[in-house]
Structure formats: C-alpha cells, structure tokens
Amino acid sequence: MTDELRLAGVLVGGYGRAEDLPLLHEVRETDFDTACGLSEIPGTGADPAELRRWAQETDEPQYIWTDPALDQGLTSLALVALIRRFDAIELDQSLLRRADDPNRLDTAEPSALADDFERLGEPVRARRARRLHTALQDRLQH
Structure with a gap:
C-alpha cells in the first residue's frame, strides 16, 4: 500500500x-x-x-503531507504542515525520541525541516530549525 x-x-x-x-x-x-x-x-x-x-x-504526521502538496504546487499547504511540525518539536522535544533507544533523541528531523523550509523560500524558519538542530546536537555531546 x-x-x-x-x-x-x-x-x-x-x-x-x-x-x-x-x-x-x-x-x-x-x-x-x-x-x-x-x-x-x-x-x-x-x-x-x-x-x-x-x-x-491515525498516526500520520503532519509533515508527511508536504511532498504530495509540493508535487501538486500547493506550497502554502506544505508550509503549514512544516510549521506545525516544527512548532510541535520546539514545544515537545520528546517527539524526537528514538524508537530503538527512547533515552536518546534523533536530531535529523530539525535538519530536514530546515532543508524543506529553504526549499519553500523560508530562510528565517530554516535558520530557526538549524539553530534547534545545533542546540540538540550540542546537548547530546555534553
């Protein structure tokens, strides 16, 4: 399917x-x-x-709609989904917990969100996502 x-x-x-x-x-x-x-x-x-x-x-994350929306030229819908996901992560970083090790975070998603924001021409949001990614990486190293 x-x-x-x-x-x-x-x-x-x-x-x-x-x-x-x-x-x-x-x-x-x-x-x-x-x-x-x-x-x-x-x-x-x-x-x-x-x-x-x-x-x-149904466990369908909001950001999963972004690629189909972009494929159809619906950039505003894709942007809304990305913003909602980023906001959710900023408010609750436990959403990034790894399935194989719940004590660790998977920091790849903020980086991917930054890439998507850049692709949509949203540099300010892209920088915010990159800052969050960097902060999480720094926290994991200490």
Whole structure:
C-alpha cells in the first residue's frame, strides 16, 4: 500500500461522511497490503463522528503531507504542515525520541525541516530549525 493511498483514506475519513465508508471499505479490499494498512477503518454502520475520530487518531504526521502538496504546487499547504511540525518539536522535544533507544533523541528531523523550509523560500524558519538542530546536537555531546 502506498503512503498516498493511506493518506487519501485518512483525508476522506477526516470529513466524517458516513456515505464515504463504503468507498473506504472497497479500497481497503483492493489487496492484502491495503487491507492491513487500512484495517482500523470503522465498520460500515459507523457514524460520522467515529469516522472522523479514526482519521484524527491515525498516526500520520503532519509533515508527511508536504511532498504530495509540493508535487501538486500547493506550497502554502506544505508550509503549514512544516510549521506545525516544527512548532510541535520546539514545544515537545520528546517527539524526537528514538524508537530503538527512547533515552536518546534523533536530531535529523530539525535538519530536514530546515532543508524543506529553504526549499519553500523560508530562510528565517530554516535558520530557526538549524539553530534547534545545533542546540540538540550540542546537548547530546555534553
């Protein structure tokens, strides 16, 4: 299953329209991988609130929307997603904890965000992301 297909399912589910559930179930049954990737879609009798809740609770980080948005020329949407992710990291650096060692941080994401901000012509935000990356690197070395 592609990331784009999963994101499309989450986007459709985010609108919470019960009439979209049959479509989502049909897509889910496309093949084994898709069935696994969309396995948590609410049942056919779900109400709109349940469908929206599923979409909101699906673990799809905001920044995952940036490449598809940029591919479609939707730079403002990509920028919003990047800003939200960067703000979340600035407020809660535990979001960078490594899965293999929760006591350590993975500092690659602020650097990648800086690159994305530069690509979008946002040098001030890029510098902020680089400063955060440097500060985290310095903290890890001490």
